[in-house]
Amino acid sequence: MKCFDCQKELSCSNMLVRHLRLVHGYLPGKNLRLKCVQTGCGYMFGTFSGFRKHLNTKHTEYIDQEVDTDVNVNSVGEAVIANVDETATTSDVDVTATCELFRNSNRSTLDMCATAVAQLKAAGLSQSTVNSFVSTMEEVVSKIHSQAKDAALQCLSPQDTENKNSIEQSFQKLENPFTPLNSEAKRNKHFTEKWGKVEPIEKVLGTRFDSRRNKTTGTYDQVIVTDKFAYIPILETLKSIFQNPELADMLKPRHMTKEGVYADLRDATYFKESPLFSVEKDSLQIQLFYDDFETANPLGSKKGIHKLGAIYFTLRNFPPIYNSSLINIHLCALFHAQDIKRYDFNLILEPLVNDLKVLETEGLKIPMFRHVIRGTIVQVTGDNLGLHGLFGFVESFGARYCCRFCLLEKARFQTVFCEDDPDVVLRTVEMHAQHCQTIQTDPTLPHIYGVKRSCLLNSLQYFNTATNFSVDIMHDILEGVAQFEVKLVLRYILQEKLLNAEQLAGRIHAFDYGYNQQRNRPPRVKLLDGSNDLGLNATQSWCLLRNMPLLFGDLIQTDDKYWHLLLLLLQIVNIVFSPVLSDGMTIYLKHLITDHHRLFKQLFPTINLLPKHHFMIHYPRNIRNIGPILHMWCMRYEAKHNFFKRQLKSFKNITKTLAKKHQSCMAMYQESFTKERLTLGPGKMVALVELKEGPEIASIFGDVTSVFSAKWIKHHGTEYRCDLIICTEVAFEMPVFCKIKTIAVKDDSVLLCGKLMETMCFDDHYHAFKVRLHPDRVVKVLDINQLCYFKPFDVQMKYGTTDFSNYIVPYCHFMQTC
Incomplete structure (x- = not known):
């Protein structure tokens, strides 16, 4: 059997698997990819067991009943000399190679067991459960060793004492791989040696008196409590990141800027005018995120006791497709949310700022670069409440000055809908410094123009909170404005008696949202309560908003102003959720937001616009300063919270406990990180002559006669399967769609093959592209890395009509970029 890596021939499936483990260092994990290359077979596997089973069932002609005992150890590097009689005549070189083989085999087995134990810890199992598992497995392996030794000794005659002694000595050298992992201290030591994890450091915030119940007397005593938080040194984390060559290679700037087009932070004004980033193109662009989350999620009076801040x-140097992976979201600090009220936030920021000052001045030595790499914070993102608390602004959005971008009074939010209005005074670095100075001079003042205190981040050389342009469209739009306005439109449908409440709920429940959105379909919405939301999460809100026109468009007249308000919001959403924008689109966005807010006040004069409506007027300028604001949203960061929520916790020192668990898991996953994140679904090998797209596939893949045809794949977390729609290009300001029919895979290359679709028009009333299969049945083959927009679409239809036209609902604005 042939090794797909080095093309060496092995005698059987077990020898091939051992060769891959010992010679090439393949270990089980998320990124394990094993390829079968026997007789042109191209199946891919993610486990050794699946790979071995395939070899033993599909390629039986290669299986040997007996392992060849005369394999040269030096050439193969993994054969065990089974014939004991020949051991005495083996050369010293062969003995040395065999001993080295045993050491490598033991080490490989130990690494596999360590990875398995680390994955159990990452899944949230308690320390006692992990200890019990390791102890049990230690006994199991010990019993297997004992049984194997007894079986080997029984094969020898009682008089063959020499060979019996050799076998017993060999088994004594065979280590139990779970013994070095049978305690928490041993595991931590091994994980640190193997993966080089960055240990969290406990920092003291201060001391205070707290009431604690005395179990003996039953009374409450005043005790001194020392409040601490866990800080993970950012400089050490950066060093550990770049130990992986693939991650270090991604640091090299590859993005090519294009005038007037915003696809990345490098295209925007903030980057181009920065005294650091504009000069040192490979400097580290650190994007911070702050948020609070519940670890125990209790109800009632104890809610908030175990709430943590993180x-x-x-690194914005990495492309967004890699930063969406939770492996590339790193922890800086973990603290009790209640401590923010007791102490100054700057105490938590202090160790981070000290490290960043070193990074700004002295820099970091990275092996692949000859020169020192400097860096600093490029932007800080989070929800509005979190950013206001971090930056020192008022945390009440009912305050007179509650905008961190301008000095417009809240009462004027209902009449001023554009930054161009002369009443809108934008905050500047000098203005913010003056406000902070005034507060420090007179501490009796509650705040000055919404500023409560200075932020320690402003002591950095290359960053200031006044030039932080990040906004979170997840909280502003999906959990704020969208649910608020969709609720008003649905109430309008009920008031006009177009539907009753049950019919409306039935439509939302029964509508076909398509395969991509089936997990995000909205449940029963709240319409008649007094809140401003529908009771949906962000993805459910996005799903409902995008599909509102197809759901209810058949009931509404084309000139209905309430419907026009919804369509204006959809146009705004498509622009702000776009990964690529132009200067012209930011100007168009400004006018859309102005028209939308003005129409809202005309239709609902007694209802106030939310503060989140006001934040939207700053979006166009923010895009010109930092590029697409989609890259700033909180969705992936908040997904990171799930790691801490699912861990079994000791609340005695929860921040240190969770930080240590997180760092162990990050070290494990970071070591095995690869840029190629491809998961294959079931499929089969298909000859190119059997495919209509065969000639096109051959012209791209080269000299191949067959490919692996997968039913579905996941590429960087996005699922593609047959009958889904992809956007291949944008021509004449209209997207060109293609319906996937075949997914062809060769090694790590993926081609999406299908039939071209004709985009007939964009139906404004239904806010969707009307499409049909191209009448000429044009075949299209596209490399997955060349997709114009990476998300696939579903073909959908309007609700409740006899019109069987097909529609594709956009999730962003399609723009021709080349």
Whole structure:
């Protein structure tokens, strides 16, 4: 059997698997990819067991009943000399190679067991459960070793004492792989040696008196409590990141800027005018995120007791497709949310700022670069409440000055809908410094123009909170404005008696949202309560908003102003959720937001616009300063919270416990990180002559006669399957769609093959593209890395009509970029 890596021939499936483990260092994990290359077979596997089973069932002609005992150890590097009689005549070189083989085999087995134990810890199992599992497995392996030794000794005659002694000595050298992992201290030591994890450091915030119940007397005593938080040194984390060559290679700038087009932070004004980033193109662009989350999710009076605050960071040097992976979202600090009320937030920021000052001045030495790499914070993102608390602004959005971008009074939010209005005074670095100075001079003042205190981040050389342009469209739009306005439109449908409440709920429940959105379909919405939302999460809100025209468009007249308000919001959403924008689109966005807010006040004069409506007027300028604001949203950061929520916790020192668990898991996953994130679904090998797209596939893949045809794949977390729609290009300001019919895979290359679709028009009333299969049945083959927009679409239809036209609902604005 042939090794797909080095093309060496092995005698059987077990020898091939051992060769891959010992010679090439393949270990089980998320990124394990094993390829069968026997007789042109191209099946891919993610486990050794599946790979071995395939070899033993599909390629039986290669299986040997007996392992060849005369294999040269030096050439193969993994054969065990089974004939004991020949051991005495084996050369010293062969003995040395065999001993080295045993050491490598033991080490490989130990690494596999360590990875398995680390994955159990990452899944949230308690320390006692992990200890019990390791102890049980230690006994199991010990019993297997004992049985194997007894079986080997029984094969020898009682008089063959020499060979019996050799076998017993060999088994004594065979280590139990779970013994070095049978305690928490041993496991931590092994994980640190194997993966080099960055240990969290406990920092003291201060001391205070707290009431604690005395179990003996039953009374409450005043005790001194020392409040601490866990800080993970960012400089050490950066060093550990770039130990992986693939991650270090991604640091090299590859993005090519295009005038007037915003696809990345590098295209925007903030980057181009930065005294650091504009000069040192490979400097580290650190994006911070801050948010609070519940670890126990209790109800009632104990809610908030175990609420934690977390500061994460990502490197904007990496493409967004890699930063969406939770492996590339790193922990900076973990603290009790209640401590923010007791102490100054700057105490938590202090160790981080000290490290960042070193990074700004002295820099970091990375092996692949000859020069020192400097860096600093490029932007800080989070929800509005979190950013206001971090930056020192008022945390009440009922305050007179509650906008961190301008000095417009809240009462004027209902009449001023554009930054161009002369009443809108934008905050500047100098203005913010003056406000902070005034507060420090007179501490009796509650705040000055919405500023409560200075932020320690402003002591950095290359960052200031006044030039932080990040906004979160997840909280502003999906959990704020969208649900607020969709609720008003649905109430309008009920008031006009177009539907009753049960019919409306029935439509939302029965509508076909398509395969992509089946997990995000909205449940029963809240319409008659007094809240401003529908009771949906962000993805459910996005799903309902995008499909509102197809759901209810048949009931509404084309000139209905309430419907026009919804369509204006959809146009705004498509622009702000776009990964690529132009200067012209930011100007168009400004006018859309102005028209939308003005129409809202005309239709609902007694209802106030939300503060989130006001934040939207700053979106166009923010896009010109930092590029697409989609890359700033909180969705992936908040997904990171799930790691801490699912862990079994000791609440005695929860921040340190969770931080240590997180760092162990990050070290494990980071070591095996690869840029190729491809998961294959079931499929089969297909000859190119059997495919209509065969000639096109051959012209791309080269000299191949067959490919692996998968039913579905996941590429960087996005699922593609047959009958889904992809956007291949944008021509004449209209997207060109293609219906996937075949997914062809060769090694790590993927081609999406299908039939071209004709985009007939964009139906404004239904806010969707009307499409049909191209009458000429044009075949299209596209490399998955060349997709114009990476998300696939579903073909959908309007609700409750006899019109069987097909529609594709957009999730962003399609723009021709080349």
